[in-house]
Amino acid sequence: xxxxxxxxxxxxxxxxxxxxxxxxxxxxxxxxxxxxxxxxxxxxxxxxxxxxxxxxxxxxxxxxxxxxxxx
Amino acid sequence: xxxxxxxxxxxxxxxxxxxxxxxxxxxxxxxxxxxxxxxxxxxxxxxxxxxxxxxxxxxxxxxxxxxxxxxxxxxxxxxxxxxxxxxxxxxxxxxxxxxxxxxxxxxxxxxxxxxxxxxxxxxxxxxxxxxxxxxxxxxxxxxxxxxxxxxxxxxxxxxxxxxxxxxxxxxxxxxxxxxxxxxxxxxxxxxxxxxxxxxxxxxxxxxxxxxxxxxxxxxxxxxxxxxxxxxxxxxxxxxxxxxxxxxxxxxxx
Numbered sequence: 001x002x003x004x005x006x007x008x009x010x011x012x013x014x015x016x017x018x019x020x021x022x023x024x025x026x027x028x029x030x031x032x033x034x035x036x037x038x039x040x041x042x043x044x045x046x047x048x049x050x051x052x053x054x055x056x057x058x059x060x061x062x063x064x065x066x067x068x069x070x071x
Numbered sequence: 072x073x074x075x076x077x078x079x080x081x082x083x084x085x086x087x088x089x090x091x092x093x094x095x096x097x098x099x100x101x102x103x104x105x106x107x108x109x110x111x112x113x114x115x116x117x118x119x120x121x122x123x124x125x126x127x128x129x130x131x132x133x134x135x136x137x138x139x140x141x142x143x144x145x146x147x148x149x150x151x152x153x154x155x156x157x158x159x160x161x162x163x164x165x166x167x168x169x170x171x172x173x174x175x176x177x178x179x180x181x182x183x184x185x186x187x188x189x190x191x192x193x194x195x196x197x198x199x200x201x202x203x204x205x206x207x208x209x210x211x212x213x214x215x216x217x218x219x220x221x222x223x224x225x226x227x228x229x230x231x232x233x234x235x236x237x238x239x240x241x242x243x244x245x246x247x248x249x250x251x252x253x254x255x256x257x258x259x260x261x262x263x264x265x266x267x268x269x270x271x272x273x274x275x276x277x278x279x280x281x282x283x284x285x286x287x288x289x290x291x292x293x294x295x296x297x298x299x300x301x302x303x304x305x306x307x308x309x310x311x312x313x314x315x316x317x318x319x320x321x322x323x324x
Contacts, residue, residue: 003210010214014221015153017160025155029282036286047288051279051300055307058159058275059314062166066315069172 021061028053080294082235084301085226088273089239091266092222096215097247098263102178103211105251106185111204119205123212127220138228148285150225151278157221158274162308165268170315176263182256222270226277272308276300 016022028050036046108116138146167173189207219240227236279300283290290296 006210007213007217011217014218015156015160018163021159021163022156025159026152029152029155032282033286036288043286043288044291046286047283047290050283050286050288051303054155054159054275054279055303058162058166058304058307059311061159061163062170062311063314065163065167066170066172069167 018061018065020064021057024057024061025054028057081230081297082232084273084277084297085230085232085236086239088226088270088277089223089236090243092270092274093219093240093243094247095263095266095270096219097244098178099176099181100211100215101247101251102182103185104208105256106182106189107204107208110186110189111201115201115205116208119208119210120212122205123209123216126209126213127216131220138224144285144287146228146285147281150228151280151282151285153221153278154225154274155278155282157225158271158276158278160271161267162271162275162304163311165264165271166308166311167315168264169268169312172315178263222274225274268308272301272304275304 031053032046032050035041035049036043104116104120107119141149164173168175185207189204223233223236223240227233276297280290280297292299
């Protein structure tokens with residue numbers, strides 16, 4: 001049972017290293033899906049939103065973690 | 072599922088990502104198995120490793136055929152989202168490690184810590200030493216192997232590249248085992264953080280690509296867009312590292 005618990009924790013930990021980053025990525029994907037599926041925006045605009053949003057989230061997440069560690 | 076053709080512009084990054092990611096994970100598992108072997112002999116280490124590999128293979132054989140039943144767009148979207156979460160997590164950690172914010176993975180220290188913990192546990196339960204040693208090896212193989220299996224499925228399933236990605240992972244296992252057998256000590260000189268940085272870049276690029284495809288976005292240049300995405304994630308990762316380093320330099324000066 002302990003082993004299964006450890007496996008489950010490890011598996012979830014693979015995708016949720018930093019909860020704020022995880023939530024932000026899911027929100028970004030949701031936003032891109034809304035743009036593409038419901039807002040009538042050209043699909044490539046939704047793609048650009050997804051790509052550049054992900055890049056911005058990465059930089060912001062590293063910057064935030066670095067500042068928190070140095071406080 | 073729709074028929075898929077093998078594209079080398081997609082296969083090369085898939086094989087490369089599977090190889091590099093597997094190399095990192097296999098090195099980590101090897102360190103623990105070696106600690107078990109050094110302390111309790113090769114028998115429990117080999118049995119634990121074999122049981123771990125058999126469990127992983129069993130899981131893949133049982134769950135693998137289910138992938139065939141999932142519609143391609145749903146599969147690409149699911150894997151794309153998981154790859155984005157996994158890849159950006161690796162890239163974030165690798166950037167923070169490269170900037171010196173969190174310590175680098177030290178295989179020698181992990182080897183020493185694992186050996187000490189195993190020794191202490193075994194002393195407390197004298198009659199179960201080999202069992203505990205075998206379970207330690209088993210756990211290391213299953214936990215690290217789980218990540219390898221996910222990466223192979225994630226980079227391979229969306230385009231029918233499971234076999235090339237699997238070959239990349241097996242090649243990594245062979246490299247680690249051959250070098251490990253030759254040097255007989257933890258592989259502490261593997262540039263683990265650089266590999267993790269590179270894998271994070273590739274997995275994030277795959278993540279954006281397949282999430283987009285799952286949403287019905289036709290990327291310009293098709294598969295070649297992957298290389299552009301990888302270049303952008305590499306730049307963002309390097310920029311993040313530079314930004315994370317800057318406040319520290321200011322504090323020190």
